Structure formats: structure tokens, C-alpha cells
Amino acid sequence: MRRKVIAGNWKMNKTVDEAKEFLKEFIPLVENTENEVIICAPFIALKCLVKHTKGTNVKIGAQNMHWEEAGAYTGEISASMLKSIGVEYVIIGHSERRQYFAETDETVNKKVKTAHANGLKPIVCVGETLEQREQGLADEIITKQTKLALDGLTNEQVENTIIAYEPIWAIGTGKTATKEDANNSIKKIREEICKIYGQNVASGVIIQYGGSVKSSNAKELFTTSDIDGGLVGGASLKPDEFAKIVNY
Numbered sequence: 448m449r450r451k452v453i454a455g456n457w458k459m460n461k462t463v464d465e466a467k468e469f470l471k472e473f474i475p476l477v478e479n480t481e482n483e484v485i486i487c488a489p490f491i492a493l494k495c496l497v498k499h500t501k502g503t504n505v506k507i508g509a510q511n512m513h514w515e516e517a518g519a520y521t522g523e524i525s526a527s528m529l530k531s532i533g534v535e536y537v538i539i540g541h542s543e544r545r546q547y548f549a550e551t552d553e554t555v556n557k558k559v560k561t562a563h564a565n566g567l568k569p570i571v572c573v574g575e576t577l578e579q580r581e582q583g584l585a586d587e588i589i590t591k592q593t594k595l596a597l598d599g600l601t602n603e604q605v606e607n608t609i610i611a612y613e614p615i616w617a618i619g620t621g622k623t624a625t626k627e628d629a630n631n632s633i634k635k636i637r638e639e640i641c642k643i644y645g646q647n648v649a650s651g652v653i654i655q656y657g658g659s660v661k662s663s664n665a666k667e668l669f670t671t672s673d674i675d676g677g678l679v680g681g682a683s684l685k686p687d688e689f690a691k692i693v694n695y
């Protein structure tokens with residue numbers, strides 16, 4: 448049985464003080480869960496969050512990183528910088544980065560490789576637009592994104608990669624994919640991984656759903672056969688609401 452992994456993506460929200468306040472309320476609410484809990488926060492809050500989650504079951508992730516190890520890349524953050532402060536996860540290829548910051552399948556793949564080389568676990572986002580879904584292209588888009596993101600990885604690295612299926616039309620819109628649609632898309636992603644890396648690897652990979660997850664729909668989504676938890680945006684900003692999702 449695959450474990451359930453529930454990750455919050457805070458996006459560009461919360462100051463360091465607000466992040467600390469969040470933890471005070473949130474940690475006691477999730478201390479009895481068997482699910483894996485991750486908070487992906489803005490860079491400047493990461494060190495503080497790592498410090499204040501030591502000894503708890505809450506893990507910390509970043510929302511992006513550069514693919515180069517170091518150098519003249521003004522404004523960027525490297526994988527080794529994240530690793531050095533105790534960050535364990537990093538979101539790669541979120542649709543907002545693909546849309547607003549020129550992230551491509553190629554840069555996603557480079558970042559995924561660098562993350563693994565530095566012992567960080569990537570959470571790779573894939574997902575189709577509404578137009579692509581309406582044209583019947585969703586499966587093609589998400590399997591291609593998955594294949595290119597994982598290109599050149601070892602079986603072990605693929606096993607240590609989390610995929611987040613996030614249909615773009617469901618992000619921040621209040622419009623959630625039905626559990627059947629989400630499950631079918633995730634099955635397609637798993638089949639693609641199976642074709643390249645074999646059944647053993649494919650059946651172990653964690654594939655989350657993301658897009659307007661909230662406490663009122665978490666249970667039906669996360670108890671569907673192929674959905675291994677969620678990547679949660681807006682609803683992860685409030686400790687009680689995010690805790691309800693974690694404890695679905």
C-alpha cells in the first residue's frame with residue numbers, strides 16, 4: 448500500500464512571523480496522523496520552519512530552485528542551499544512557474560536531476576489547461592510532461608519523486624476535478640511510468656492530486672484508488688483547515 452502524502456503549497460504567502468504562528472496551531476492538530484505532511488513555503492521562511500518542526504511529523508519543502516549548483520544567477524537559490532538548512536522536498540514545474548516564469552519541460556528535467564543529486568525529493572507538477580482537456584488532449588499532455596520530467600533518472604530516483612497531477616483549470620478556481628477524472632488521469636500517469644520504468648517502480652510512485660482541494664472534498668479524493676494524497680494551495684494557509692485535510 449502506498450502512503451498518503453499531503454503537501455501544502457503556500458505560494459507567495461506568509462511572512463516568517465506568520466509562518467511561525469501557523470506552526471504553533473498546526474503541529475498539535477496533526478501529531479497523530481499516519482499521513483506524511485509537508486509544508487512548501489517561501490524561501491525566507493524555510494530555515495525557521497525547519498527549526499520549529501524538528502522532532503515533529505511535519506516536513507519542509509521549497510517551491511522552486513535553480514538547476515545549476517552555483518554561479519552567476521542573480522536572485523536564484525540552489526539545491527545545496529536548500530539541503531544545507533534541512534529542507535527535504537522541492538516543488539518543481541508548478542503550472543504557475545510554467546505560465547509566468549518560463550519554466551519548460553527541459554528546465555523541469557534539469558531541476559529534477561539536480562534535486563536528486565543533492566538529496567532533495569522533488570514534487571513534480573503536471574497538468575493540462577481547460578482548452579487542452581476540452582480538445583481531448585489531457586492524457587497526451589500529462590503523460591508527455593511526466594516522461595520528460597523523469598527523463599534520464601534511475602529507477603530509485605523515480606521512486607523518490609512525487610508527481611502532483613494539477614489540472615490548471617482546477618487551481619485556485621474552486622472547481623475541483625471529479626474523483627473519477629482525477630483518478631483516471633493519475634492512472635494514465637502511472638501507466639506511462641510503468642512503460643518506461645516497469646511495474647515495480649510505477650506501483651510505488653506517489654501521485655497526488657492538486658486543484659481546489661479543501662476539507663469538504665479531501666476524503667472522497669484521497670480515498671480513491673490511485674490518488675495518493677494532495678498538493679493543497681489556498682486551503683493550506685489556515686492551520687485548522689489544512690489540519691482537517693491532513694486528517695481527512
Ligand code: 13P
Pocket residue numbers: 456541613617618619620621657658659660678679680681682
Ligand atoms: P489551490 O488548492 O489553491 O487550488 O492550488 C492548488 C495548487 O496550485 C497547489 O500547488
